[in-house]
Amino acid sequence: MTALRWAVLVLFALLFNAPLIATLSTSFKPPGEIMGNPGLWVNSPTLANYAAVLTVSDRLNVYAHLWNSLAAATIGAVLPLLLCLPAAYAVARRGWGQRVFLPLVVNLRAIPLIIFALPLYLMYQVLHLLDTRLGLGLILAVVNLPLTMAILVNAVADIPLEIDEAAAMDGARAGRVLRRIVLPLCRPALVTAFIFGFITAWNEFLFGLMLTTSKAVPMTVGASFFFASGGAGVQWGVAAAVIVVAALPPVVLGLLMYRQIARAMMAGAVKG
């Protein structure tokens, strides 16, 4: 029975990760080998594809895309923390907004965001936020709000009441309590929310596709452009390397921070 369990585990681990394995393998094949040997084994591995990706050309400037993704995803992950921590304190400690506001924010996760994408496009056009990292970051922050809010409301509610009550007795204002007591005690929750938010924001595609055109195009969208512009002559080795570079940061972060991710998922599922 144990052997069967291991067999099932290995089978599904391979099946789930098969596209990653295949793409990694292709990214190490020289151009000559790709057509002749489509299998997973690489006969004469090369780093030439990665060298091509890391060289700026008129088809692809990988550094620009990476910088756009990094900047937009950072805004998209940090801004919700700044907005939600005080609000979470108001909800968890002052009983504010529990009937309407909190359910509204948390359930945003279930609303298809494309319904906001079109009016945002029109709005951004007027505000000159189209094709900017800031504009993209702002909407990615919206994407991350529901889960951040759920995580932080839980975290504040878990702080023993006596701790901040004692501070309030001493006459400390909410702002001070928040900075001196709530913020340090919520640090693990903030880290969890940040990591999950960063991964979500990096992986987002729809808003990057709609709200950017050239200057602020994020890595995911840039990789898809690279594919599309290739037409019949896609250089598969280089294309595979582009995908690997685009997919790698969240994957590495996910592997390193696996426990935090699981906790974030759980918060979203229980409170969502």
Add this chain to the structure above:
Amino acid sequence: MTPRTETRILATPLVLFLLALLGFPTILNLVYSLSEVSFETLRAPRIEGFGNFADVLGDGAFWGSLWFSLRFGALTAVAEVALGLFLAVFLSPILRRHSWLLAILTLPMMVAPAMMGLMYRLVLHEFVGPLPHYLFAWFGSSPAFLGPANVFRTVVVIEVLQWTPFALLLFHLAYEAIPGEIREAARMDGAKGWRMFRKVEFPMLLPTFGVALAIRFIDGVRVFDIIYVLTGSGAGGSTMSLPIYIYTSFFKGGDIGKALAASVLFAAASFLLLALAWRFIGRRRPA
């Protein structure tokens, strides 16, 4: 400053942010969906009533995309939850001892769906893709995975392979959270194996069952990235999900009013679905 004022001040930044980024767009949605408008007359929409809604509701492609999204959402949600539950329970003796294996099993969730789609374009490619290569080598033929006859099945399988880990993770956490005493007590009463699962453990997993099903269904209905990069809207609109329909009417069709009317309808349908989902799960959260 009274505590009440203080509380309001704490919540104000978030409220303002939401009003600006979601409230205002919602109003734009409503106004433009009722207007005759084009990219040239953006700042001066002319209210004309429900014409756009009539256009959408009279468009066969809209109903086709709605049907696609519902079917896709239902099929993928059921498959992911069933497979995820099986794996979580069957593999639990191993995962309990080697929890790092969960990181490997849930790795696909960290990959951007759009990148996953691009990876499958490579995997399924008839000349350079490993899958057709091996199928040819072993069976002498390989189906056209993205051809009209198979494309629906293909995208369903891809979505299931990427998101079963989500259900697996939820069930794993819920399964491990079942108190040991409960299993112990049931064992005393002679329950074991399948009976133990069906009578004791499964009922305790039911809330997770509902949540996983609801989340995966909603995510399936609004699928965009993976289909966009894999097939566009597909041969003859065969893989046009609702978001793809809205996207193409706006950017390719240039029909702003119609696209916005479609997204208002989508929003209304989502709220309805959400209300139903929470009733189905049987508890009104949060916190």
